[in-house]
Amino acid sequence: MEFKKIEALLEKYLEGETSLEEEVVLKTYFKKEQNLPKEWIQYRQFFAYYEFAKNESFPSTKIKSTARIKTWMMTAASIALVVSIQLSGIFESQKSPLELQEAEFVFQQFQTQMKNVSNHLNRGVQKVAYLDYLDETSQKLLK
Amino acid sequence: MQLTVDKTFLNQIDEIRDKIFRITKRILVSQEEAEDATQEVIVKLWQMDASKRNGFKSIEAYSVTMAKNYCLDRLKSKQAQNLSLDERFGVPTTDSLQKKIEHKDELTWVGLLIDRLPEKERMIIQLREIEQYDFDQIASILNLPEGTVRVYLSRIRKKLRKQFIEIQSHGI
Numbered sequence: 456m457e458f459k460k461i462e463a464l465l466e467k468y469l470e471g472e473t474s475l476e477e478e479v480v481l482k483t484y485f486k487k488e489q490n491l492p493k494e495w496i497q498y499r500q501f502f503a504y505y506e507f508a509k510n511e512s513f514p515s516t517k518i519k520s521t522a523r524i525k526t527w528m529m530t531a532a533s534i535a536l537v538v539s540i541q542l543s544g545i546f547e548s549q550k551s552p553l554e555l556q557e558a559e560f561v562f563q564q565f566q567t568q569m570k571n572v573s574n575h576l577n578r579g580v581q582k583v584a585y586l587d588y589l590d591e592t593s594q595k596l597l598k
Numbered sequence: 599m600q601l602t603v604d605k606t607f608l609n610q611i612d613e614i615r616d617k618i619f620r621i622t623k624r625i626l627v628s629q630e631e632a633e634d635a636t637q638e639v640i641v642k643l644w645q646m647d648a649s650k651r652n653g654f655k656s657i658e659a660y661s662v663t664m665a666k667n668y669c670l671d672r673l674k675s676k677q678a679q680n681l682s683l684d685e686r687f688g689v690p691t692t693d694s695l696q697k698k699i700e701h702k703d704e705l706t707w708v709g710l711l712i713d714r715l716p717e718k719e720r721m722i723i724q725l726r727e728i729e730q731y732d733f734d735q736i737a738s739i740l741n742l743p744e745g746t747v748r749v750y751l752s753r754i755r756k757k758l759r760k761q762f763i764e765i766q767s768h769g770i
Contacts, residue, residue: 469759471752475730497762504708505727513619513636 457484458492465498482506607643607651614658615640617729618665624724625669627713635672639665663739666721673717711761719754726751 461484467473468481485491485499486506618639623632643651643661654660712723718740725736737744 469752469755471748471750471755475732478730497759497766500704500708500762501727501758504705504712507705508620508709508728509730511620511623512616514633 465495607648607657610657611640611643614643614661617658618661620728621662621721621724622665622669624712624720624728625666625717626672627720631672635665635668639668659735659739662725666739670717707762707765708758711758711765715754715757719750722747722750723754723758 461481464473464477464481468478473481481498482502482505485495485502491499615636619632619636622635622639623629626632626635639661642664643657651657712720715723721740722736725731725739726733731739733744733747736742736747740747742750
């Protein structure tokens with residue numbers, strides 16, 4: 456008997472014709488009925504989700520004024536900054552001679568490479584200057 | 599500075615805040631954006647004259663309409679920036695949806711399916727199935743005829759059911 460009633464309600468439900476009260480009947484049925492026909496199982500999931508979603512509330516930590524949160528964040532950030540600068544200073548002074556040597560070596564390598572790059576660049580510039588010269592002579596010829 | 603504390607409004611605001619949060623989250627599909635949108639709407643309600651506030655037939659319906667308009671404006675400006683909404687909000691594409699579903703329980707599937715609907719359909723599902731508003735309330739919030747809301751709702755219910763069955767039959 457109940458099965459027939461629910462079947463009719465579901466049909467109305469899919470047509471968008473059930474009232475809120477009828478939808479409550481459906482929700483309660485699907486919540487407590489254990490032996491659901493296989494083709495009705497999805498309704499249980501949907502109604503369960505709707506009930507679950509209705510309980511979601513605004514995160515309470517966010518209710519504080521955002522301005523206050525911002526000041527706190529700024530304070531925290533500045534403290535972190537100062538601490539990290541201090542710490543990096545300590546680590547800097549603690550570098551071993553070996554590390555310093557290594558750093559110097561890497562720096563030298565970097566320097567030579569940059570020199571190479573700039574040499575190549577200059578060569579490029581010379582070529583372009585030559586092009587200028589060509590242009591000039593061709594202009595002369597045209598005249 | 600004089601603050602007139604309106605007790606009834608204070609009581610209403612908590613409930614309204616949660617509702618607005620759920621609705622904005624459904625439209626914007628992003629927790630963070632929904633939090634911002636909710637704050638924005640609540641601030642606007644606070645700044646309103648008490649006399650104006652009390653003049654509304656339902657402050658709740660008014661706030662929900664305001665939240666809806668705010669969200670739609672947000673979405674529009676996102677589109678104007680030429681960003682794909684899906685990328686912007688991390689709405690799962692079909693591929694990643696399949697992957698996500700494998701690891702989640704069935705309750706979450708339903709949520710994912712709903713969040714993939716177009717925004718108008720998401721709103722209708724939220725207002726009817728979750729917030730349980732009457733058709734005439736939904737119609738006035740969305741500025742649509744009641745009949746259209748019913749037609750939409752029927753279409754969405756059928757569509758969701760079909761999609762859910764498809765997912766199940768893929769044997770995940």
